[in-house]
Amino acid sequence: MRVLLTGGAGYIGSHTALVLIERGHEVIVLDDFSNSSREAVRRVEELSGATAQIVEADLADRDAARSALADVAFDAVIHLAGLKAVGESVAQPTRYYRVNLDSTIVLLDLLRERSITNFIFSSSATVYGDPQYSPIDEAHPAGVGLTNPYGWSKFMNEQIVRDAQVAWPELGAVLLRYFNPVGAHPSGRIGEDPSGIPNNLMPFIAQVAVGKRERLSVFGDTYQTVDGTGVRDYIHVMDLAEGHVAALEHNTPGVSTYNLGSGIGSSVLEVVRAFETASGRPVPYAIEAPRSGDVAETVADPSLANAELEWRTTRDLAEACRDSWNWQSGNPAGYRA
Amino acid sequence: MRVLLTGGAGYIGSHTALVLIERGHEVIVLDDFSNSSREAVRRVEELSGATAQIVEADLADRDAARSALADVAFDAVIHLAGLKAVGESVAQPTRYYRVNLDSTIVLLDLLRERSITNFIFSSSATVYGDPQYSPIDEAHPAGVGLTNPYGWSKFMNEQIVRDAQVAWPELGAVLLRYFNPVGAHPSGRIGEDPSGIPNNLMPFIAQVAVGKRERLSVFGDTYQTVDGTGVRDYIHVMDLAEGHVAALEHNTPGVSTYNLGSGIGSSVLEVVRAFETASGRPVPYAIEAPRSGDVAETVADPSLANAELEWRTTRDLAEACRDSWNWQSGNPAGYRA
Numbered sequence: 199m200r201v202l203l204t205g206g207a208g209y210i211g212s213h214t215a216l217v218l219i220e221r222g223h224e225v226i227v228l229d230d231f232s233n234s235s236r237e238a239v240r241r242v243e244e245l246s247g248a249t250a251q252i253v254e255a256d257l258a259d260r261d262a263a264r265s266a267l268a269d270v271a272f273d274a275v276i277h278l279a280g281l282k283a284v285g286e287s288v289a290q291p292t293r294y295y296r297v298n299l300d301s302t303i304v305l306l307d308l309l310r311e312r313s314i315t316n317f318i319f320s321s322s323a324t325v326y327g328d329p330q331y332s333p334i335d336e337a338h339p340a341g342v343g344l345t346n347p348y349g350w351s352k353f354m355n356e357q358i359v360r361d362a363q364v365a366w367p368e369l370g371a372v373l374l375r376y377f378n379p380v381g382a383h384p385s386g387r388i389g390e391d392p393s394g395i396p397n398n399l400m401p402f403i404a405q406v407a408v409g410k411r412e413r414l415s416v417f418g419d420t421y422q423t424v425d426g427t428g429v430r431d432y433i434h435v436m437d438l439a440e441g442h443v444a445a446l447e448h449n450t451p452g453v454s455t456y457n458l459g460s461g462i463g464s465s466v467l468e469v470v471r472a473f474e475t476a477s478g479r480p481v482p483y484a485i486e487a488p489r490s491g492d493v494a495e496t497v498a499d500p501s502l503a504n505a506e507l508e509w510r511t512t513r514d515l516a517e518a519c520r521d522s523w524n525w526q527s528g529n530p531a532g533y534r535a
Numbered sequence: 536m537r538v539l540l541t542g543g544a545g546y547i548g549s550h551t552a553l554v555l556i557e558r559g560h561e562v563i564v565l566d567d568f569s570n571s572s573r574e575a576v577r578r579v580e581e582l583s584g585a586t587a588q589i590v591e592a593d594l595a596d597r598d599a600a601r602s603a604l605a606d607v608a609f610d611a612v613i614h615l616a617g618l619k620a621v622g623e624s625v626a627q628p629t630r631y632y633r634v635n636l637d638s639t640i641v642l643l644d645l646l647r648e649r650s651i652t653n654f655i656f657s658s659s660a661t662v663y664g665d666p667q668y669s670p671i672d673e674a675h676p677a678g679v680g681l682t683n684p685y686g687w688s689k690f691m692n693e694q695i696v697r698d699a700q701v702a703w704p705e706l707g708a709v710l711l712r713y714f715n716p717v718g719a720h721p722s723g724r725i726g727e728d729p730s731g732i733p734n735n736l737m738p739f740i741a742q743v744a745v746g747k748r749e750r751l752s753v754f755g756d757t758y759q760t761v762d763g764t765g766v767r768d769y770i771h772v773m774d775l776a777e778g779h780v781a782a783l784e785h786n787t788p789g790v791s792t793y794n795l796g797s798g799i800g801s802s803v804l805e806v807v808r809a810f811e812t813a814s815g816r817p818v819p820y821a822i823e824a825p826r827s828g829d830v831a832e833t834v835a836d837p838s839l840a841n842a843e844l845e846w847r848t849t850r851d852l853a854e855a856c857r858d859s860w861n862w863q864s865g866n867p868a869g870y871r872a
Binding site for chain 1: 625626627628629632633636637640643644647678679683684687691694695698699701702
């Protein structure tokens, strides 16, 4: 298949591009490079020995996106493009809603015009809000008590996709609800390259381990968990990338929703210790007050994806820490030269 | 105040314009006239003896809207513009989401740039979905089990407004959840002028009474209600218009949400009989199967708006039927000459 990969130069995008190419697909990366690097695509090409067509466009700009894609043929879309920083979304809500919703709307219209029915959408476990139970399956209520525009934009996009499919029954749409992506390609050539202060735990820990930051702040140690710190489901980005390709290859008309997670919860302190082991470096941390909106435990029940997509995670936290450290230590400035 | 009234040439818009002018405000009507008429604005001017500035623009088109409003000064916004046909929204979901969400986002950005903090948004009781109890107060869950993109777009717009206010605390936003607007200005010069087959009950009944349509279809007569037909809260459009002006005049920083309804439920057959009495014409009807998604009863608890906005409905169903008939019989082709 010729696969249009929106946001294909980003963290999840670059790993997904690589897995797609290794599975024999052709990849067209659409990205506006506002928060990603052409160097990531170059390294995917280097690792795979294949070339990836690049289309530079802002997908939320209908005219620009249509014009950029006018002569680009493709059979399927994996839609990862979007703004993703939770804190920034609180400060810039209209920007987040505009970019994240309009890009999906523009894309759905384009697919329908061209009768391209294979559509994979990057959603998030954040749509579950403060979970009523854990492990969380796909039947868990979504869209209740969400705490930021980023999360709402994911939930709204899911609804927009569902409604688009009602109006256009031939569409096959898969909504993938990610848990916490971590790790990097084992080569250490591609990985997560946050700009500024990392929003996510593992890149922050990696920057502490490499000496770029003094210490980790751990927000809360009195949750009802194994050691009082928050428990999350960390999924190796290569497993996540394989999940996208499995969704693409199993897609049928209708809307399907899948959790992509490992099913295993790890506390913040467990991640710290795993990273210290993998890196051989100390990761100093300080306990701070819990953040409002944080929940004690979020762990996936991935059994639906296991069964229907014939996909499961095969990499554990230790491997994610090793690969993350490999990327971080080999690229202390990320993709910047 | 100089009030920008988006969708100001529509049914609710034209009545709101008139009440605003009568209360001493200046009105700027922004409309794209895609589903409304300049004649409505002309008649508002005729009734009020004042002029209303007209800005013709598609608010969902950021550049067009900004350019059209570049030299227009205003102090407050009542945002009524949007697509509103439930059935059409199911068939054209991406159009509904794009127009309804983008127009709100464009407007919020414009308000912030200009530090205009008085914002009234036209929401709908449809955000309550299938009500868990009735009368429905504002604490009733919203956004659960909605059945069409029109309703979802209202719910999403409410969330976008809430998040915009978090990022910009000076904003005073009022979300008005309408129940079922009916009736017309008592002059019979302005009223509801649906294009094609009316989506709403009273204009349909009016067209049956005037001989334009053969009979009314009543969907379901086995609901648990007074006579088995669906019960709704019909609010006279002049009461609704006064509710908007009350919201504008009572607006303070923060987000406030109010039901605008009468608090009185009427069944379909009660409306039929009230209309027959008001018009002196028979309204033949046929019972048909219930429509999926319809609920037995939706009635507002308007006590919060009564208390905080110092507003209440003063017109009953008989008056709404009389005014609707007056409009319909005097303007059998609506605003078309």
